[in-house]
Amino acid sequence: MGGRNPGAARRAPEPESLTLARPVFFVGFMGAGKTSVARRLARSCRVASVDMDTYIERREGKRVKDIFAESGEAGFRAIETEVLRELGAKPDPLLVSCGGGVVVTPENHEVFRESGFVVYLHVTADEAASRISDVSTRPLFQNLEAARARAAERLPLYEAVADVTVDTAGKSVFAIAREVQRILEKEGILCPQPK
């Protein structure tokens, strides 16, 4: 009855620790789910992730919207490029959720090409608008018409840097993270931790 140790609680198996062969950059329009998916994947694979917008806010001691207000978009983009280079060069590769506009700076494409694997999360401006509850935190998402135009303008840039594209329409963050995990395993980017 009940095996050798009937009193022992049955624990769920520990998730396997995985490691990244290269940094993985999540790109896509505002609201695509870059931050949410990278965070979810980090938790399920037990790898480290960093969100560029949050990292920039801590480094500068200011909110993104205040950097835009004080230094303009050009000031923000210069910081963004420095941070992207820094994160791409870490000896232990990370999952990096980029800001939505990281692709507008040509130098950033070199960082992607040279050091990383790029996952493009696709979302339409209309779907993104339905996901974002507070656009005041996104200075470049102030109205839907302008966001549609911006998304259309950026589409070829996202496609140019993408190693893989994942459509996020109608999928949960959990399902997208699982889909990305399978891709990264198949590509040999996410590998079992050497014992």
Ligand SMILES: Nc1ncnc2c1ncn2[C@@H]1O[C@H](COP(=O)(O)OP(=O)(O)OP(=O)(O)O)[C@@H](O)[C@H]1O
């Ligand atoms: N697949 C999804 N389905 C429904 N809601 C989502 C999905 N992905 C993200 N969201 C929601 O949309 C909002 C924006 O998500 P998130 O911050 O992850 O996007 P982002 O791509 O990082 O945007 P940004 O470029 O502005 O940083 C959050 O409230 C999040 O919970």
Ligand SMILES: O=C(O)C1=C[C@@H](O)[C@@H](O)[C@H](O)C1
């Ligand atoms: O799409 C953009 O240009 C931006 C997206 C956000 O993640 C922030 O990086 C900032 O608001 C700019």
Ligand SMILES: [Mg+2]
């Ligand atoms: Mg984000």
